[in-house]
Amino acid sequence: MQTRLGEFEVIDAHAHFFSHRFFTTLAKELLEPPSETDIYPTLRKRLPWEFPESDPARLADRWLAEMDRHGISRMVLIASVPGDEDSVAKAARAHPDRIIPYFMLNPTSDDAPARTKRAFAELGIRGACLFPAMHRFHLWEARLFPIYETIAAHGGIVFVHCGHLKVGVRDKLGLPSRFDMRFANPVDLHGVAKTFPDLPFVIPHFGCGYFRELLLVADQCANIYADTSSSNDWVRLAPYPLDLATLFAKALQILGPDRILFGTDSSFFPRGWRKDIFDAQVAVLEALKIPSSQVAQILGGNLARLLMR
Numbered sequence: 151m152q153t154r155l156g157e158f159e160v161i162d163a164h165a166h167f168f169s170h171r172f173f174t175t176l177a178k179e180l181l182e183p184p185s186e187t188d189i190y191p192t193l194r195k196r197l198p199w200e201f202p203e204s205d206p207a208r209l210a211d212r213w214l215a216e217m218d219r220h221g222i223s224r225m226v227l228i229a230s231v232p233g234d235e236d237s238v239a240k241a242a243r244a245h246p247d248r249i250i251p252y253f254m255l256n257p258t259s260d261d262a263p264a265r266t267k268r269a270f271a272e273l274g275i276r277g278a279c280l281f282p283a284m285h286r287f288h289l290w291e292a293r294l295f296p297i298y299e300t301i302a303a304h305g306g307i308v309f310v311h312c313g314h315l316k317v318g319v320r321d322k323l324g325l326p327s328r329f330d331m332r333f334a335n336p337v338d339l340h341g342v343a344k345t346f347p348d349l350p351f352v353i354p355h356f357g358c359g360y361f362r363e364l365l366l367v368a369d370q371c372a373n374i375y376a377d378t379s380s381s382n383d384w385v386r387l388a389p390y391p392l393d394l395a396t397l398f399a400k401a402l403q404i405l406g407p408d409r410i411l412f413g414t415d416s417s418f419f420p421r422g423w424r425k426d427i428f429d430a431q432v433a434v435l436e437a438l439k440i441p442s443s444q445v446a447q448i449l450g451g452n453l454a455r456l457l458m459r
């Protein structure tokens with residue numbers, strides 16, 4: 151098993167597990183939902199993708215082959231619709247040393263506390279992913295505290311998508327995305343992160359538009375982390391020139407090398423793992439002359455440390 155890319159052990163902190171159940175759930179939202187047997191033929195008309203078998207272990211095998219091909223040690227795979235934690239748990243059971251299972255949680259649903267308990271205590275899930283703009287809640291609401299307590303008790307990680315939110319697969323399928331960005335400010339985490347100082351909160355894509363807010367809150371809370379995932383093309387929305395090198399340099403200055411997690415935001419096949427994203431980020435780290443010990447932390451060491459808690 152090849153687990154090193156060059157001299158570093160690489161762990162991708164952000165990729166999506168687009169399971170059979172994921173596609174089935176989206177198909178049900180179509181204006182004219184297809185019958186069970188017609189789901190993939192219907193989706194294929196809009197998405198030129200590979201669609202997985204119903205057994206999540208097969209999609210797990212697909213990701214494993216992809217990791218081996220690129221020399222990746224481990225990756226976080228996120229069940230990307232609410233209620234799909236069993237799929238990613240099965241994937242991780244098939245390859246427990248390589249797949250780190252996270253799940254999307256809608257904390258406004260009545261069963262969210264019980265679902266969280268089951269995910270962490272029984273299914274071996276390692277991270278809960280919150281999308282405040284999608285599910286319309288504030289991170290500081292009291293109803294989330296029992297959920298944070300459960301995740302903290304199991305040494306888990308909270309992933310919080312803040313800022314600009316676009317779900318490409320929904321757009322391609324013509325599904326409405328009634329998101330509300332008022333809920334997506336990283337500053338909402340300030341009091342929460344102070345209340346749960348041992349619980350890591352990971353904000354993807356350097357805040358995805360809320361870079362300033364990420365820096366403000368992360369400077370005051372040592373348990374707030376940033377992930378570097380995706381092309382970060384949200385920088386085009388910044389009212390001043392901003393590029394990937396600036397994001398890394400400033401994040402290194404304020405969060406330091408211990409709180410930055412490399413990720414790609416890989417999701418579907420046949421595209422597979424986003425080596426282009428990895429290459430672009432490594433080029434930036436090289437250009438900034440970041441010491442190799444710090445590069446090793448960013449590319450995998452930091453997440454490995456969080457998972458050992």
Ligand SMILES: [Zn+2]
Nearest residue numbers: 164165166415
């Ligand atoms: Zn993502």
